[in-house]
Amino acid sequence: MHKSLLAAALAFLLAAPAAPATAAGAAKPPEQAWSFDGVFGTFDRASLRRGLIVYRQVCSSCHSLSLVAYRHLAGVNFSADEIKAIAATVEVTDGPNDQGEMFQRPGRPADKFKAPFANENAARAANNGAHPPDLSLMIKARKGGANYVHALLAGYKDPPAGFQLTDGMSYNTHFPGQQIAMGAPLNEGSVDYPDGTKASVEQMARDVTTFLAWTAEPEMEARKRLGLKVLLFLLVLTGMLYALKRMIWSDLH
Amino acid sequence: MTTPVWTNPVVRWIDTRLPIFTMMQHSAIDYPTPRNLNYWWSYGSLAGVVLIIMIATGIVLAMYYTPHTTMAFDSVERIMRDVNYGWLIRYVHMNGGSAFFIVVYIHLFRGLYYGSYKAPRELLWMIGVIILITMMATAFMGYVLPWGQMSFWGATVITNLFSAIPLVGDSIVAWLWGGFSVDNPTLNRFFSLHYLLPFVIFALVFVHLWALHTVKSNNPLGVDIKHPGDTVPFHPYYTIKDLFGVGVFMIVFMGFVFFAPNFFGEPDNYIPANPMVTPPHIVPEWYLLPFYAILRAITFNIWFIPAKLIGVVAMFASLFILLLLPWLDRSKVRSARYRPIHRQFFWILVIDCFILGYVGANPPEGHFIPLGQAATAYYFLHFLVVIPLISLFERPRAVPESISAAVLKGS
Ligand code: HEM
Numbered sequence: 001m002h003k004s005l006l007a008a009a010l011a012f013l014l015a016a017p018a019a020p021a022t023a024a025g026a027a028k029p030p031e032q033a034w035s036f037d038g039v040f041g042t043f044d045r046a047s048l049r050r051g052l053i054v055y056r057q058v059c060s061s062c063h064s065l066s067l068v069a070y071r072h073l074a075g076v077n078f079s080a081d082e083i084k085a086i087a088a089t090v091e092v093t094d095g096p097n098d099q100g101e102m103f104q105r106p107g108r109p110a111d112k113f114k115a116p117f118a119n120e121n122a123a124r125a126a127n128n129g130a131h132p133p134d135l136s137l138m139i140k141a142r143k144g145g146a147n148y149v150h151a152l153l154a155g156y157k158d159p160p161a162g163f164q165l166t167d168g169m170s171y172n173t174h175f176p177g178q179q180i181a182m183g184a185p186l187n188e189g190s191v192d193y194p195d196g197t198k199a200s201v202e203q204m205a206r207d208v209t210t211f212l213a214w215t216a217e218p219e220m221e222a223r224k225r226l227g228l229k230v231l232l233f234l235l236v237l238t239g240m241l242y243a244l245k246r247m248i249w250s251d252l253h
Numbered sequence: 254m255t256t257p258v259w260t261n262p263v264v265r266w267i268d269t270r271l272p273i274f275t276m277m278q279h280s281a282i283d284y285p286t287p288r289n290l291n292y293w294w295s296y297g298s299l300a301g302v303v304l305i306i307m308i309a310t311g312i313v314l315a316m317y318y319t320p321h322t323t324m325a326f327d328s329v330e331r332i333m334r335d336v337n338y339g340w341l342i343r344y345v346h347m348n349g350g351s352a353f354f355i356v357v358y359i360h361l362f363r364g365l366y367y368g369s370y371k372a373p374r375e376l377l378w379m380i381g382v383i384i385l386i387t388m389m390a391t392a393f394m395g396y397v398l399p400w401g402q403m404s405f406w407g408a409t410v411i412t413n414l415f416s417a418i419p420l421v422g423d424s425i426v427a428w429l430w431g432g433f434s435v436d437n438p439t440l441n442r443f444f445s446l447h448y449l450l451p452f453v454i455f456a457l458v459f460v461h462l463w464a465l466h467t468v469k470s471n472n473p474l475g476v477d478i479k480h481p482g483d484t485v486p487f488h489p490y491y492t493i494k495d496l497f498g499v500g501v502f503m504i505v506f507m508g509f510v511f512f513a514p515n516f517f518g519e520p521d522n523y524i525p526a527n528p529m530v531t532p533p534h535i536v537p538e539w540y541l542l543p544f545y546a547i548l549r550a551i552t553f554n555i556w557f558i559p560a561k562l563i564g565v566v567a568m569f570a571s572l573f574i575l576l577l578l579p580w581l582d583r584s585k586v587r588s589a590r591y592r593p594i595h596r597q598f599f600w601i602l603v604i605d606c607f608i609l610g611y612v613g614a615n616p617p618e619g620h621f622i623p624l625g626q627a628a629t630a631y632y633f634l635h636f637l638v639v640i641p642l643i644s645l646f647e648r649p650r651a652v653p654e655s656i657s658a659a660v661l662k663g664s
Contacts, residue, residue, distance in 0.1 A: 227511025238500030
């Protein structure tokens with residue numbers, strides 16, 4: 001009797017697009033254990049804070065984060081004062097004022113993270129013609145998600161003998177084609193962690209990936225929390241509907 | 254069916270002027286339904302539930318969505334980040350599209366298995382096929398709205414198909430685009446049509462149900478309703494059975510919405526549309542993959558007819574062929590339960606459709622090309638040759654005399 005429902009559930013699973021072959025010979029990123037994995041996963045707050053430091057001190061010189069506002073940090077336990085302080089470190093252009101002129105002012109919590117370049121052309125001009133993509137959705141916008149970004153950041157190596165590396169490019173086994181226009185952004189001790197954690201490349205890659213997982217899915221914790229309640233409710237409701245169904249049909253059998 | 258007597262004076266006043274309560278009583282309460290329907294019959298009402306969910310969430314999304322190429326992507330992200338429970342509304346709508354097709358495909362294959370397309374249900378079936386085609390158009394245009402890379406490139410690939418039409422093809426494509434490429438006018442008209450078509454579907458569903466209630470439901474035995482003992486009133490028997498089905502469906506559906514909301518999606522659609530960068534693999538949403546495979550299966554010209562045109566014709570033919578099915582299948586027996594050969598070929602068709610979907614998800618190269626061609630050839634062979642031949646030569650097993658006879662013997 002439940003065969004049909006089971007089959008429906010199965011179809012739901014099978015119907016997923018068969019994964020197309022991975023892009024041009026990039027190494028498959030190894031599976032990592034993430035704090036935000038699984039039904040009960042949450043963002044590791046300490047790691048996320050360190051990741052913000054990495055983003056601000058390293059990545060933000062090339063990559064924008066245009067979908068995220070400073071005030072969004074409140075969603076992961078930054079206090080109002082902390083947020084104000086972080087926002088105030090940048091100067092943003094506002095206006096026009098009542099003289100009709102644009103002016104500079106310190107950033108406010110409602111501002112989006114300040115982009116390093118005025119536009120894509122400026123970004124390309126500063127990066128050998130390559131465009132550093134916006135990082136807000138990066139984790140959702142690549143196959144492999146967090147595992148991929150982590151592997152990419154920690155995946156810089158010397159090219160094997162005989163590999164034709166184009167000028168200005170770096171060798172990275174996880175990038176499609178193995179050549180990436182981003183030089184290794186993370187080096188041992190690129191940042192100083194105030195909590196005393198050692199800033200190894202692996203550690204920074206992990207922290208900034210956690211931070212970017214949050215920027216991609218700021219709703220994730222609320223979503224999973226609500227999801228558990230909804231599923232629990234539905235399980236009980238459906239159980240009761242089943243009992244009712246048995247009762248109503250009993251006079252027919 | 255007797256006309257109910259309404260005791261409530263307001264209800265009576267209305268009903269004598271507009272018999273809406275009588276109509277509801279007849280079609281949702283008393284409606285005589287075969288007593289032996291299994292859970293495969295739950296998918297019809299489930300599809301209705303999903304349609305309502307899609308319309309409700311879609312209307313809310315449209316309150317925040319901005320149909321402009323420079324703002325569409327960000328407006329969807331604003332829904333995800335700043336609108337209260339916007340992520341929920343959007344994920345329900347996004348996964349609802351997939352759920353809708355899963356439910357409707359199961360509903361359709363149920364019809365294939367139990368011969369629900371046969372007399373007197375030909376029109377009911379054909380309206381269903383039209384609903385499916387309208388759904389595909391709706392979903393295709395909806396997928397363009399968030400204006401990600403797959404939105405843009407999917408729209409470009411699919412609209413370009415029309416350029417295969419001889420002589421006027423290019424003019425038609427420019428007319429569809431409202432310009433010389435997929436651009437803002439395209440996005441605007443797709444939004445307008447994406448808002449319109451679900452209501453067209455709603456009207457079609459109404460006609461579908463009207464036809465259903467005229468000819469009554471088929472059933473797993475495929476025999477006609479012969480006496481009152483064969484049926485039970487829709488309420489409470491099927492209201493509760495369908496509700497239980499909705500509960501199970503919601504558990505699975507909400508599982509995806511809350512815990513794997515991007516399972517059916519493409520990562521590329523989280524990259525804003527960029528006409529200068531073509532993604533390495535352009536794939537439509539999973540529910541269109543079998544048709545995409547048929548489209549790309551034709552890699553050769555036939556005489557002077559270019560491959561592209563044949564591909565487009567084959568793709569549309571694969572849908573429209575379903576309209577002819579009631580006349581291709583000559584067998585008097587409906588249910589595959591009593592058609593041993595037909596039943597096996599039904600499953601072969603199911604497998605064939607999965608193969609087509611698999612081929613559609615992969616780049617057209619290497620062994621995927623012959624595999625796609627074989628699966629496409631079989632698809633048409635199934636409907637045009639296998640079904641008619643089986644229906645002429647197969648010896649069906651003895652069909653029960655009536656529903657109640659079979660049910661009572663079973664218990
Ligand atoms: C037949 C029912 C419907 C189907 C199959 C359908 C399908 C879809 C799909 C597949 C998407 C893309 C989702 C994504 O990737 O984000 C979408 C987006 C959208 N739909 Fe629908 N839809 C339906 C009904 C409606 C209705 C009735 C409305 C409004 C009245 C609507 C409004 C929207 C809007 C505004 C978007 C863009 C926002 C977004 O991408 O989430 N839809 N639809």
